Amino acid sequence: TAPRTILSGIQPTGVPHLGNYLGALANWVKLQHELLADVTIYYSIVDLHALTMPQDPAELRRAKLDMAISLLACGVDPKRSVLFEQSRVPQHAELAWVLNCITPVGWLSRMTQWKSKLSQNKPGTPSTHAQSIQDSDLTSGLRMGLFAYPILQAADILIYKATHVPIGEDQTQHLELAREIAKMFNKMYSKNVFPLPEGIIPSSTKRIMSLRHPTTKMSKSDPSDATRINLTDPPTLIASKFSQAMTDSERGITYDPVGRPGVSNLVTIYAAMRGIDVDAVLRELGDVQSNRVFKERLTEVVAEGLAPIRTESERLRADEGYVEEVLRDGAERARESAETCLREVYEVVGL
Ligand code: ADP
Numbered sequence: 001t002a003p004r005t006i007l008s009g010i011q012p013t014g015v016p017h018l019g020n021y022l023g024a025l026a027n028w029v030k031l032q033h034e035l036l037a038d039v040t041i042y043y044s045i046v047d048l049h050a051l052t053m054p055q056d057p058a059e060l061r062r063a064k065l066d067m068a069i070s071l072l073a074c075g076v077d078p079k080r081s082v083l084f085e086q087s088r089v090p091q092h093a094e095l096a097w098v099l100n101c102i103t104p105v106g107w108l109s110r111m112t113q114w115k116s117k118l119s120q121n122k123p124g125t126p127s128t129h130a131q132s133i134q135d136s137d138l139t140s141g142l143r144m145g146l147f148a149y150p151i152l153q154a155a156d157i158l159i160y161k162a163t164h165v166p167i168g169e170d171q172t173q174h175l176e177l178a179r180e181i182a183k184m185f186n187k188m189y190s191k192n193v194f195p196l197p198e199g200i201i202p203s204s205t206k207r208i209m210s211l212r213h214p215t216t217k218m219s220k221s222d223p224s225d226a227t228r229i230n231l232t233d234p235p236t237l238i239a240s241k242f243s244q245a246m247t248d249s250e251r252g253i254t255y256d257p258v259g260r261p262g263v264s265n266l267v268t269i270y271a272a273m274r275g276i277d278v279d280a281v282l283r284e285l286g287d288v289q290s291n292r293v294f295k296e297r298l299t300e301v302v303a304e305g306l307a308p309i310r311t312e313s314e315r316l317r318a319d320e321g322y323v324e325e326v327l328r329d330g331a332e333r334a335r336e337s338a339e340t341c342l343r344e345v346y347e348v349v350g351l
């Protein structure tokens with residue numbers, strides 16, 4: 001088989017939640033063990049993407065470190081994959097500029113995430129001159145970065161000539177855009193510089209819903225959701241969050257995401273944490289009648305599953321020097337490959 005290059009990125013949102021873990025990170029760890037021959041894996045903390053939304057600088061720096069620690073604690077292994085911060089590899093931004101210059105504006109304005117941002121934010125009337133910038137201009141209004149970030153995302157992938165990109169189902173449009181940009185570049189310069197990256201949608205990943213509102217996904221972007229489980233939550237906190245999970249008055253455990261979204265979400269979590277399928281969970285919990293008992297059993301399974309991650313996070317937090325060394329080494333390895341590609345691109349376009 002041809003050599004493969006895999007790239008995946010995650011925003012520096014601090015300690016990941018259970019949805020991030022079961023929907024993405026558990027698979028990152030698994031990929032490292034499944035595809036050993038002739039594979040290079042890049043895992044990027046995409047801090048440049050974080051700037052598309054307002055950030056407090058000190059908070060962002062802390063969130064980056066928390067994410068790096070969490071990734072290592074989950075099992076991302078610097079011996080098997082290249083773990084790095086995006087901003088330390090300037091070739092991402094440099095390639096993004098070249099791609100900005102060939103990507104039709106229409107390709108970006110049809111992105112569904114942009115369209116929903118556009119409909120939530122009235123464009124407003126920002127000051128037209130820097131001299132008259134109002135305080136409100138600093139915090140409101142749509143920014144170019146939010147519009148153009150899918151091009152940076154394409155650059156993240158193409159700069160390593162990645163062949164495979166593990167994605168969630170909500171990211172297929174972005175990968176499709178990256179393929180179209182690669183095609184456009186190759187065609188414009190009559191040269192096959194970029195392979196067309198393929199998506200891997202792993203069968204093992206699960207979409208985890210909010211415990212409180214089981215019809216919306218568990219997400220960091222809902223700060224009011226106090227039931228979101230973070231990977232470093234201690235068992236007592238996990239218990240208290242599950243105890244607040246919305247269920248229903250039916251007795252017994254069944255799996256029916258439409259009719260019983262709350263209970264079914266808990267079944268999904270139980271199955272994913274135990275590494276078994278839903279039918280096996282229903283057999284295992286066949287004797288359980290009350291939601292309270294179900295939640296207690298679930299708490300045990302989740303607390304036990306997260307315990308090693310929590311312990312390892314604590315150990316790494318006390319050894320920031322090591323984490324910094326891993327990130328420095330990862331950026332160096334990433335830069336080496338990214339620089340080779342960027343040189344080829346500059347050569348092809350005439351720079
Ligand atoms: P958030 O919605 O918390 O901001 P991100 O959008 O940063 O999360 O997603 C980071 C990764 O985690 C992506 O691969 C995404 O598909 C995955 N992910 C996020 N939330 C969930 C969830 N509730 N269930 C499954 N996967 C999720």
Ligand code: NA
Pocket residue numbers: 219221
């Ligand atoms: Na998000």
